[in-house]
Amino acid sequence: MTIKTTSPSAGSLRTEGPVGSPDEVENDDYRYLDIGLPQEIERLKQTGRIAAAREACLKLLEEVAEPQLRACLRAESHRMGRTARQFCVTRDRALELIRAEWPEFSSRQLDDLIERKRIDYRLVEGEVRFLDNFLDSLRVYPAEVPGLLPDSPSDTAARDSMLKRMRDAGGASRIITVKAKISVPGKRVGETVRAWLPIPARAPQQSQIEILSMTEGGVVAREDAPARTVFWESTEIDTFEVAYRYRIDAPYVDATAPAPSSHVVDAPSPCGADLAEIRPHALFTPYLKALTDSLVHRIERPFDRARVIYDYLTGHVDYRYQPDYAQLDAIADNCAKSLRGDCGVMALTFVTMCRIAGVPARWQSGLYVSSDYIGPHDWAMFYTEEYGWLWADVSFGSSSRRSGDEARRLHHFGNLDPWRMVSNSEFQAEFEPPSDGVRWDPFDNQMGEATVDGRGCDEVEMLREVELIEMIEA
Structure with missing residues (x-):
């Protein structure tokens, strides 16, 4: 049995870090987003004037001393620097992609899907932009987009049979073997790559955790780490792998x-x-x-x-x-x-x-x-x-x-x-050892993170894979 998932935007493209003192922003700054931007900067952001909003954040950082507002400004400037790369599909391109599968699709139908909140968007320099995976969101609702190719069907019969057996037997258990991988294809000679891949943690339903193999030099975090990983640091290689096995128990309660x-x-x-x-x-x-x-x-x-x-x-x-x-x-x-x-x-x-x-x-x-x-x-x-x-x-x-x-x-x-x-057993848990750059996702970790010379990698800079090797009933 081999089932594999690869991060959707992975590749060898190397992007520059967000403009404006990227080395000053820290993962912990994201805890202070609730402070909020001053109204005049928030208006720039919401109307899609991203470059002007970021410039205003950096200017205000020169004037204010209050630490929580400074943290918010740094985090806001950093994440706005990533906005255009995530929301990269223009309206014309969205219509082109949909019409490749559904030629009769109209501009008014696109507006209707937006109004019904089936598609997320942002204004980027005054232009409506959609996420690069917006079609995946639409496929969740096949009755509303009958002209699109359906989402890959899942084995609902196997799932329903498993849930029924679980209810009849009072629970179910599996022994599962998985292989995970992360690489930074754009690493340059002499640069230091640090990488963190998630691995099974001690949890109420999870036990018998074994690390079967891993790239040399990996450091395994303690079993009860709130965001458990295996960590590497290298100037020589850019690809890291780990294989692990664990037991998962699913008790049933009526x-x-x-x-x-x-x-x-x-x-x-x-x-x-x-x-x-x-x-x-x-x-x-x-x-x-x-x-x-x-x-x-x-x-x-x-x-x-x-x-x-x-x-x-x-x-x-x-x-x-x-x-x-x-x-x-x-x-x-x-x-x-x-x-x-x-x-x-x-x-x-x-x-x-x-x-x-x-x-x-x-x-x-x-x-x-x-x-x-x-x-x-x-x-x-x-x-x-x-x-x-x-x-x-x-x-x-x-x-x-x-x-x-x-x-x-x-x-x-x-x-x-x-x-x-x-x-992961906590939302926004820090790694062990902590990341030396701003993570792609400072709040959750399911596919891994990497930094290059202290700069956090964007999703498009990382190739991340997870593969099911074996699953047996326990």
């Missing part, structure tokens, strides 16, 4: 039945951090507090509070591909308002609303590893006294609602499946 007599999994009890805000994306904003209160204000049992939050999100939020999370603002609040998001956006919104409701909740992310697909995925955990720690996969619940599969939607409140790899 969320409609009485609570079990003992906790489902043996995991550390919740702590204060499991009820706290996370700057800048999991803040208890006035809107999120009002929305959460409207859902749970008459519900006493924490388990039922988590359930009504899950029901609301899976019933109202639709899937849409996102740019890298560094380009997003106030993730949980915006998801609740726009009712759009990907797996991580939905998971973080669930975590935030649970915490507002007094239900401890945590983030998990890594890979979804099925018989016909392997790739990045995010989900959540929540805690109640009766059950202990359970799981919620909001994006899978949302897709189940769209396809009319209520049994699968119900399954993913309380349960996952044995097709997972957990590498």
